[in-house]
Amino acid sequence: MIAKVLIQWHTKHGRKNLPWQKNFDPYHIWVSEIMLQQTQVATVIEYYQNFLKKFPTILSLANADIDEVMQSWSGLGYYRRARNLHDTAVMIRDSFKGQFPNRYEDLIKLPGIGRSTAGAILAFSFNKKYPILDGNVKRVFSRLYGIEGWSGLTLVEKKLWGIAQELLPDKSIRIYTQALMDLGATICKKNNPECPQCPLIKQCLAFNKKLTHLIPASKPKKDLPIMDTNILLIENAKTILLTKRTEKKVWQGLWSLPEVDSTDPRVWVKKNLYIHQSQIITQGTKTATFSHYKLRMHFTHLNVQIKNDMNQIKNTIWMPLEEIEGAALPSPIKVLIKQCYKLK
DNA sequence: TAGACGTGGGC
DNA sequence: TGCCCAAGTCT
Numbered sequence: 001m002i003a004k005v006l007i008q009w010h011t012k013h014g015r016k017n018l019p020w021q022k023n024f025d026p027y028h029i030w031v032s033e034i035m036l037q038q039t040q041v042a043t044v045i046e047y048y049q050n051f052l053k054k055f056p057t058i059l060s061l062a063n064a065d066i067d068e069v070m071q072s073w074s075g076l077g078y079y080r081r082a083r084n085l086h087d088t089a090v091m092i093r094d095s096f097k098g099q100f101p102n103r104y105e106d107l108i109k110l111p112g113i114g115r116s117t118a119g120a121i122l123a124f125s126f127n128k129k130y131p132i133l134d135g136n137v138k139r140v141f142s143r144l145y146g147i148e149g150w151s152g153l154t155l156v157e158k159k160l161w162g163i164a165q166e167l168l169p170d171k172s173i174r175i176y177t178q179a180l181m182d183l184g185a186t187i188c189k190k191n192n193p194e195c196p197q198c199p200l201i202k203q204c205l206a207f208n209k210k211l212t213h214l215i216p217a218s219k220p221k222k223d224l225p226i227m228d229t230n231i232l233l234i235e236n237a238k239t240i241l242l243t244k245r246t247e248k249k250v251w252q253g254l255w256s257l258p259e260v261d262s263t264d265p266r267v268w269v270k271k272n273l274y275i276h277q278s279q280i281i282t283q284g285t286k287t288a289t290f291s292h293y294k295l296r297m298h299f300t301h302l303n304v305q306i307k308n309d310m311n312q313i314k315n316t317i318w319m320p321l322e323e324i325e326g327a328a329l330p331s332p333i334k335v336l337i338k339q340c341y342k343l344k
Numbered sequence: 345t346a347g348a349c350g351t352g353g354g355c
Numbered sequence: 356t357g358c359c360c361a362a363g364t365c366t
Contacts, residue, residue, distance in 0.1 A: 036362035040353060044362090077350025080365080114364045134362040154345080181362060190360075191355070218359075250349065291360090292348060331351060 002144075002200065003169035003176050009199040010179035013186070019048050024174075026100035026125040027058045030088075033117045033124075034081050041185070047076050059098055062089035070253050071328040079253055084112030102126045115161075123177040131164035132177055133157075136184025142216035143188060146205030150217045226294045231257045232265050233301040233340055234273075235281075239318035240337065242329070246315060250290065251330045255319070257299070257337075265300040272313055276305040282340060288332035297332070301340045 015021075018041065020032035031051060035044045051072050055061040061069070066086050073082035088110045092100060101107050102125075107118040115133070122128040138151045141163045149156045169176050187198045195207050206215045234241040242255040260268040269278050281301045288295045319327060324337055 033362065038349090038361055038363055039351075040361050043352065075351075077352085078363090080349065081363095084364085112364070116363065120362070132362080135360080136362065152346090185362085221359085252349095288350090289357095290348090290350060 002167050002203070005199045006179040006183065007169070007172050007175050010175050010182065014175075014179055014182045015186070019045055021178075024125050024127075026102070026121060028052065029121055029125045030100070030113075030117075031085070033120045034085055034112055035076065037081060037117070038078060039076065043076070047072070058089050058092055058100065061086065062093040066253065067328065071326070074254065074328045075331050075334075077331075079251065081112055083253060087111050088113070100125075102128070104130060120177070123173045127174045129168055129170065129173050131161065131168055132181075133161055133164050134181065136181045136188075137164060139190065139216050140180060140184045140188045140200075143193075143206035143212055144200060144204050146209065146211065146215060148215060148217060150219055152219060224289070224292065224294050226296055228296045228298065230260050230263055230265070230298045230300070231336075232260060232268065233257055233299055233337060234269065235301070235303050235321075236306050236318060239320050240324065242317050242319050243313075244315040254328050254330050255317070256330060256333050258316070263298070265302060269302070269304065273304060274307040276307060278302050278304045286332070286336050286339070295332075297336065299336060299340075 018032075020028055022028075032044070032048055035048055035051070054068070054072055055064060064086070066083065069082050069086045070079065073079060076082075091110060092098060096106075101110075102122070104118055104122060107113050107121060108115065113121070117132075119130040119132040120134075122130040123132065138160055141147065141160050142151065145159075145163060147156060147159055151157055151160060183198070183200075187194050193212050195201055195204070195212065198204065198207075201207055206212045232241070241258060243258045245251045245254055245256050258268070262268055265280070266278060269275065279302060281303055283298075283300045286297050286299065288297065321341075324334065329337075
């Protein structure tokens with residue numbers, strides 16, 4: 001019954017013109033689903049189009065250099081997704097003869113594809129009867145059935161998956177799945193849901209009990225810890241010194257400004273670079289907020305003149321200023337660099 | 345299983 | 356402004 005109502009609602013009110021809705025190509029669907037993880041539709045659209053232009057087929061992605069993939073992902077965040085995307089493309093090329101798998105057991109083993117993304121690929125691309133459970137769907141079901149408690153709790157999540165599985169229709173899974181997400185995105189919103197427009201208003205427990213503002217329950221909040229770091233913006237003849245972040249932590253695989261222990265930048269510069277002279281241009285602090293901590297970046301912008309026989313430091317490059325914007329750098333670092341050149 | 349993992353929209 | 360959170364997954 002619920003599925004039928006949703007499918008009918010979708011014919012008039014569903015979203016049908018998103019860039020990844022032009023065909024059912026599993027490669028296209030997969031790329032969009034990965035990009036859309038924890039990322040809003042409006043943000044994804046441009047990245048998606050650029051990405052497919054650069055990597056039109058799964059083979060072109062598999063054969064690409066990871067650095068190129070990171071460059072395309074720069075600014076989107078959660079960079080592990082880009083590495084997983086590339087790894088998965090290689091696996092499909094080598095272990096599946098380039099054919100995108102269409103079985104749940106195969107999909108779930110691929111890096112970056114969890115239960116919900118596997119369900120989305122199966123539903124959208126292959127019209128197979130599998131559930132999804134993203135933020136939209138969690139919100140819709142939580143309200144519809146008056147599920148209390150934060151959806152991150154194991155028990156709550158289990159209930160929601162159960163509902164997702166139970167309500168699945170035998171036919172039109174593709175439309176049904178899209179309808180569910182569209183309802184969550186456009187009507188059953190977190191704040192100020194438009195209940196009068198909702199096709200499920202009569203059977204919605206949260207609406208009938210006037211609990212839509214309390215369901216779904218918010219994630220328990222915690223104060224974000226503050227981390228401090230010292231970074232250097234070293235300029236030499238219109239180029240900037242960048243280091244690749246190879247450690248398995250935030251911004252892995254991206255180029256960034258060197259991070260140093262010393263609060264006096266000249267110590268690091270003297271130790272690592274052969275220079276004629278160095279001159280501090282500006283110093284300051286900029287804070288970047290992540291989902292799990294705040295990073296206070298104490299930066300020093302300085303100008304150096306490198307000797308010809310400078311020593312090469314591992315994983316570093318001097319990047320021309322004009323190439324920074326299009327390179328694989330984290331957003332806050334790009335902003336910081338831009339600000340420094342306004343300040344000057 | 346709780347924490348790591350980014351960034352920007354919206355209020 | 357500051358806070359919540361978005362088409363989640365991995366460890």
